Every structure is written in C-alpha cells, then in structure tokens.
Amino acid sequence: MASCDPKFDLEQVFSKGIAMAINGEAAKGDAQIKASNDNKHGDFQCNAALAIARAVGANPRDIAEKILAATPLSALGTGEIAGPGFINIRLSNSALQTMLDRVSMDDLGIEPAPRDHAIVIDLCGVNVAKQMHVGHLRSTILGDVVARLHERLGRKVLRENHLGDWGLPIAMTMSALKRQKRDLKSLTLADLNHAYRVAQLEAATDTAGLEAARAHHAGPHRIIELQTQQDSALAAEQDAKATLLRLQSGDAATVAAWQQLINVTMMEVLETARVLGVRLTNEHSRGESFYRDQLGSTVQAFIDKGLAQEDQGAMVVRFADRERPLLIRKADGGFLYSTTDLAAVHHRVGALHAGEILYVVDARQRDHFRDVFDAIHLIGWDKLANGTQAKLSHLAFGSVLGTDKKPLKTRSGELFTLKALLDEAIARGTDQVKLRANQTDSPTEGTSDQEIAAIGRAVGIAAVKYADLSGDPIKDYVFDLDRMIAFEGDTGPYIQYAHARIASLLTKGAATESSISNAAWKFDHAAERALVLAILSFPATIKMAADLGSPQRVCGALHELANSYATFYQACPVLKAPDDATRLARLRLSLLTKRVLAQGLDLLGMDSPDRM
RNA sequence: GCGGCUGUAGCUCAAUUGGAUAGAGCACAAGCCUACGAAGCUUGGGGUUGCAGGUUCGAGUCCUGCCAGCCGCGCCA
Numbered sequence: 001m002a003s004c005d006p007k008f009d010l011e012q013v014f015s016k017g018i019a020m021a022i023n024g025e026a027a028k029g030d031a032q033i034k035a036s037n038d039n040k041h042g043d044f045q046c047n048a049a050l051a052i053a054r055a056v057g058a059n060p061r062d063i064a065e066k067i068l069a070a071t072p073l074s075a076l077g078t079g080e081i082a083g084p085g086f087i088n089i090r091l092s093n094s095a096l097q098t099m100l101d102r103v104s105m106d107d108l109g110i111e112p113a114p115r116d117h118a119i120v121i122d123l124c125g126v127n128v129a130k131q132m133h134v135g136h137l138r139s140t141i142l143g144d145v146v147a148r149l150h151e152r153l154g155r156k157v158l159r160e161n162h163l164g165d166w167g168l169p170i171a172m173t174m175s176a177l178k179r180q181k182r183d184l185k186s187l188t189l190a191d192l193n194h195a196y197r198v199a200q201l202e203a204a205t206d207t208a209g210l211e212a213a214r215a216h217h218a219g220p221h222r223i224i225e226l227q228t229q230q231d232s233a234l235a236a237e238q239d240a241k242a243t244l245l246r247l248q249s250g251d252a253a254t255v256a257a258w259q260q261l262i263n264v265t266m267m268e269v270l271e272t273a274r275v276l277g278v279r280l281t282n283e284h285s286r287g288e289s290f291y292r293d294q295l296g297s298t299v300q301a302f303i304d305k306g307l308a309q310e311d312q313g314a315m316v317v318r319f320a321d322r323e324r325p326l327l328i329r330k331a332d333g334g335f336l337y338s339t340t341d342l343a344a345v346h347h348r349v350g351a352l353h354a355g356e357i358l359y360v361v362d363a364r365q366r367d368h369f370r371d372v373f374d375a376i377h378l379i380g381w382d383k384l385a386n387g388t389q390a391k392l393s394h395l396a397f398g399s400v401l402g403t404d405k406k407p408l409k410t411r412s413g414e415l416f417t418l419k420a421l422l423d424e425a426i427a428r429g430t431d432q433v434k435l436r437a438n439q440t441d442s443p444t445e446g447t448s449d450q451e452i453a454a455i456g457r458a459v460g461i462a463a464v465k466y467a468d469l470s471g472d473p474i475k476d477y478v479f480d481l482d483r484m485i486a487f488e489g490d491t492g493p494y495i496q497y498a499h500a501r502i503a504s505l506l507t508k509g510a511a512t513e514s515s516i517s518n519a520a521w522k523f524d525h526a527a528e529r530a531l532v533l534a535i536l537s538f539p540a541t542i543k544m545a546a547d548l549g550s551p552q553r554v555c556g557a558l559h560e561l562a563n564s565y566a567t568f569y570q571a572c573p574v575l576k577a578p579d580d581a582t583r584l585a586r587l588r589l590s591l592l593t594k595r596v597l598a599q600g601l602d603l604l605g606m607d608s609p610d611r612m
Numbered sequence: 613g614c615g616g617c618u619g620u621a622g623c624u625c626a627a628u629u630g631g632a633u634a635g636a637g638c639a640c641a642a643g644c645c646u647a648c649g650a651a652g653c654u655u656g657g658g659g660u661u662g663c664a665g666g667u668u669c670g671a672g673u674c675c676u677g678c679c680a681g682c683c684g685c686g687c688c689a
Contacts (some may be wrong), residue, residue, distance in 0.1 A: 034631075035628065037635085047631055050670080086631075167689070311686075313687080315687095323614075323685090324614090324685060327687055329687085332687080337689045364684060367616075368689095441649095471625060475617090475625085477624085483623095483638085486638080488637085490638090496651085500651095501648085501652085552626080553628080557628095569649095
C-alpha cells in the first residue's frame with residue numbers, strides 16, 4: 001500500500017540514491033530528510049550531502065550532485081541543489097494526490113504497529129483521603145494521552161492507577177477520624193482531606209522547638225506548651241501505629257473503615273476523570289495494598305541473590321556507580337514505597353506480561369525511579385518469558401508552581417483544587433458559548449440550554465487540557481487560571497473552532513457525500529498546498545509523539561493544521577468557488593481536514609463539537 | 613558536598629533531536645465581516661537563545677567551565 005508520508009517516501013528513495021552514489025561507511029547514515037521551514041526552499045530538503053562530504057573530504061555540492069543524479073525521485077517530485085549542499089525537494093501534484101488518497105482512507109493513514117507485549121502506563125497516582133489538586137492533572141491527562149496514542153497505534157495498553165492506599169498516613173487519617181467520632185458513611189473527600197491534614201499536624205513533633213526553648217531558657221509556660229504538644233503528638237502517633245497494625249492484621253472493623261475511605265476517594269477521582277474525559281475507571285485502579293503480601297518475598301529475593309545487604313539494621317541495595325543505595329526494608333522490619341514499586345514491576349512484567357512500563361510521575365522522583373529500575377535490572381525482573389527485556393521508563397513532568405514560583409504545596413493548593421479549576425473552566429466556556437448563541441445570525445442561535453451546557457463543558461475542558469499538554473512536560477509552570485482557561489490563540493478551543501467552522505461549511509455545502517469524496521484533488525493556491533502538507537504530516541507526528549511520549553507534538557501539529565485551514569478559509573472561497581470542480585475539491589479538502597482535526601482532538605482527549 | 617532539571621521576544625511557550633533569515637500565542641500598533649462562523653485572518657515593531665570558551669562547513673541543540681533559579685540525596689509516600 002502506498003504511503004501517505006512524504007518524509008518517509010523521500011527517505012526511502014534518497015537512501016537508495018545515497019547507497020548508489022557513495023561508497024563505504026559514509027553512505028550508512030540516514031538521509032536526513034526534513035520539512036523545509038521556508039517554502040522558498042521547497043517542501044522538504046535532504047541534508048545528507050553535507051555530512052557525507054565531511055566524512056569523505058569532498059565538496060558537499062559535488063556530493064549533492066551525485067546523490068541527486070542517483071536518486072529515483074521523479075515519481076515524487078523534483079530536486080534542486082542550493083546553498084552549501086542542501087537538496088531542496090518540491091513534491092509533484094500527482095505524488096501529493098496519491099498520498100491524499102491514502103490519508104483519506106478510514107484509518108487516516110495512521111497504520112497500526114502492534115507489538116507482542118502490552119505497555120503499562122502508570123498514571124494519576126492519587127492518595128486515599130487526599131484531595132486532587134492541579135498537580136494530579138498532569139499525571140492523569142499526560143498518561144491518558146500517551147495511552148490513547150499507543151492504543152491508536154494498535155498497542156495493548158494497561159492503565160494502572162497506583163493508588164496510595166496503604167501505610168501510616170492512611171492509618172493516621174483513620175485514627176484521627178475515629179477520635180473525632182466521625183461517621184464514615186457520610187464523609188466526603190474534602191472531609192477526609194481535612195482529617196488527613198489534622199492528622200499530619202498532630203503528628204508533627206516539634207522536638208527542635210522544645211530543645212530550642214530549653215536552651216534559650218524560655219518561660220515555663222512555653223516549655224510546658226511544647227511538651228504537651230509533643231506528648232499529644234506521640235499519643236497520636238501511637239494510636240496511628242496501632243491502627244496500622246489492626247489494618248495489617250486484617251481486623252474486620254478496621255478493614256471496613258479503610259475500604260470506606262477508599263470508596264469515598266475513588267468516587268471523586270472517577271468523577272473527576274469523567275469530567276476530564278480521561279479513560280480511567282475502577283478496573284484501572286490497583287493500589288499499593290495489592291502488593292502487601294509480596295513485599296516480604298520481594299526483599300527476600302534480593303537477599304537470596306546477594307543483591308541486598310544489611311546496613312544499620314535496614315536492608316539496602318547498592319549500585320556500582322553511585323553512593324546512594326536503595327532502601328527496601330526499614331530497620332523495624334517495615335517496608336517502603338520502593339519495596340512496593342519493585343513488587344509492582346515484578347507483577348507487571350511477570351503476570352501482566354508488560355513489554356514496557358511507563359511511569360507518568362513527578363520529576364522529583366527521578367532518582368527514585370533510576371534506583372528502582374537499576375535494582376530491577378540487577379535482579380533480572382525485567383526479563384519477559386520469551387527472554388526479551390521490558391523497557392522501563394519515567395515520563396517525568398515538572399511541578400505546578402504558585403505565583404510566588406514556589407511549588408504549589410498543600411496549603412496554597414487548598415485554594416485551588418482540581419475540581420474548582422474544572423468548574424471554573426466549564427463555567428467560562430459555557431459563558432462564551434451562551435454569548436454567541438444570544439447573537440442573532442450566529443450559527444448557534446437558539447441552541448438549547450442542554451446543548452449549550454455540553455458544548456461549554458467541551459470547550460472549557462479542552463482549554464485546560466491543551467494548556468497543560470502543549471508544552472514540554474519536564475518544565476515547571478506557574479499556575480495561572482487565565483492562561484489555563486484561554487479560548488483565543490494557540491488553545492484547544494482554537495482547534496475546536498476550526499473543526500466547527502468546517503462542520504458548518506459542510507452542512508451548508510449541500511453536496512452529497514459521494515460527490516465530495518469522489519471529487520478530484522486540486523490545490524493550486526499556496527494556501528491549499530500548505531494545508532495539504534499539514535494534513536500529510538499528521539500520521540508521522542502521531543507515531544513520533546507516541547514513541548517519545550510527547551503530546552505537545554500532537555498539539556503543535558494540530559495547531560499548524562487548524563492555522564493552515566484558517567488561512568485557506570480566508571483566502572479560498574469554498575461554497576462560492578469559481579467553478580464546480582474547485583468547489584468540490586475544496587469541500588473534499590475541508591472534509592479531510594475536519595476528520596484529521598477530530599482524530600487529533602480525540603487523541604488529546606478533547607471533544608470536537610460541530611457547533612460552538 | 614554530590615547528583616539532576618531549567619534558563620529563548622515585555623509575559624507564557626515552540627523549534628521535527630546538528631541545518632539556511634530562531635517561530636507561535638498573549639500584550640502593543642494598523643487593517644479585514646452586503647464571500648462560506650471575527651473563538652478568525654493579514655501586516656508591523658519586538659532576540660547577543662543566562663555568560664565565556666570549544667567541536668563543526670553549520671550550534672538554541674553537542675563538549676568544558678562559570679552564573680542564576682528550582683528539585684533530589686538510607687529508614688515518609
């Protein structure tokens with residue numbers, strides 16, 4: 001089947017040409033085909049001659065001549081040597097037409113590339129009894145988009161929400177709730193979050209403060225106050241530890257209460273996922289507690305293979321190239337989150353047969369994952385049954401900062417929960433839709449309230465998600481509500497708007513579907529040609545975005561496409577085109593653009609309404 | 613102290629992994645709705661890519677050294 005990727009086709013023919021024209025090692029490199037950033041330099045360019053010339057000590061323009069002469073380019077277009085040795089390529093209309101035929105098929109030219117093994121995507125990562133804040137947005141939607149990309153490419157994806165549902169913090173929350181005599185049946189996540197914070201504060205022993213007070217001979221009141229505080233903190237800690245022990249030993253009442261906390265938390269998490277349009281349900285949730293019975297054997301396995309040693313009572317794994325060890329068991333015999341992570345990899349590779357595990361987690365845990373991955377390599381738990389090695393990677397993203405450029409900690413984060421952000425985005429989106437629907441002659445005039453609400457939601461959510469997905473994940477960003485809920489310029493709604501305009505155009509076009517889809521391609525105008533190239537670059541972008549875990553490339557390609565369409569729309573009348581053939585050809589280009597936009601928006605987890 | 617990330621237009625960010633004159637959006641200035649949705653389009657000003665060296669025909673991108681900010685570093689998750 002023909003390709004619809006000009007870059008791929010050019011790589012093929014130029015590789016042949018280079019192999020013919022150049023002898024030896026110098027011809028081994030890739031053909032270095034790039035899209036030209038200025039159409040004065042053609043549509044694409046081949047930059048291989050420059051590198052080869054250096055390797056063989058020849059004049060780059062001479063090398064370019066030889067390559068061009070040996071390259072069977074004529075089916076694709078024409079080449080011309082320029083500058084120090086670039087080969088500028090202009091694609092022929094017939095080649096572009098062939099590619100457009102391919103890309104307008106059902107799969108939009110995105111060919112599945114299935115693999116033997118599934119990819120596990122570890123995303124969301126919420127903790128029981130903790131409110132979701134804007135920081136959770138990144139893990140959840142980044143993970144969801146990367147999952148969608150892989151799914152679209154025919155790969156089996158296992159989403160795993162590694163829920164923090166085990167350990168002392170949960171026990172602290174439970175014991176705090178019990179002391180407050182709260183009825184667990186009527187609790188909301190906000191209540192749990194409050195209890196969680198109270199528990200944290202209670203347990204904060206101010207030992208340093210007490211010592212300082214003594215050293216500075218503070219008044220007896222101050223010392224007694226601090227002493228009392230410390231005593232009650234110790235009592236709270238004792239109580240929490242006792243609760244944890246009851247939980248771990250399976251005490252029925254404690255386990256029931258614990259399950260109730262999980263239920264309350266998950267209800268809100270799943271509701272948020274639903275509002276966000278993220279594919280995350282209860283079946284994707286596998287909390288830390290799932291691995292609790294495997295922690296002992298995990299540590300034992302490392303000991304048995306001589307990979308773990310005792311150090312100051314704790315059990316650690318050491319690495320050849322660094323000082324920092326990985327603690328896998330505490331001196332008191334308790335386990336750590338690293339132990340859980342090791343057990344989780346064991347399960348994911350061993351039982352789920354994952355060929356790849358991608359952790360969509362905060363960049364601050366880089367060292368942690370490096371240690372865990374290396375420990376896994378040491379013990380060989382990344383080996384699949386057929387002997388291949390699973391790939392472990394960490395898609396690290398930066399922190400959300402407050403306006404003071406400091407990480408949005410719980411205290412200030414409290415002001416803006418994820419739910420509040422989404423509510424605000426939806427409210428503003430709905431306002432905008434209403435504003436237009438109230439204007440006479442607006443395409444949305446007279447739209448029902450119910451539909452306006454649905455569109456407003458789609459627009460608001462797209463704005464929030466696009467703002468987060470369109471940048472490099474590794475970078476921190478300052479939380480700015482107005483930036484996250486913008487509807488103009490390089491935003492989600494801009495893409496949706498291009499889509500809606502086309503939908504409206506097609507409705508008014510009144511041409512039958514078959515007359516459009518059978519129309520001959522035609523793209524003489526520069527704006528039409530630019531649009532065609534933007535469409536054709538899309539399938540390759542999807543593959544690359546999936547490989548690199550880079551949703552921002554999808555955003556970039558979509559913005560480029562929507563922008564190309566807006567320019568085309570301005571410059572090229574569609575319904576009032578000079579002749580029938582042009583009108584149908586432009587309708588066909590519009591229809592194809594609409595389909596690609598909708599596909600792209602779907603991969604980003606955004607709706608594409610026909611009216612907005 | 614060791615390690616990591618970041619530094620690009622007034623602000624927020626890109627830059628197809630080393631290619632030609634570093635691009636968008638916001639903001640600012642000037643135009644465009646009796647041709648299909650102005651959430652749009654066109655045009656303009658705005659840059660020593662933190663600094664200094666180096667490699668290369670070619671560096672925002674690679675190497676070295678500085679500077680600044682943030683993050684991590686054995687019994688929290």
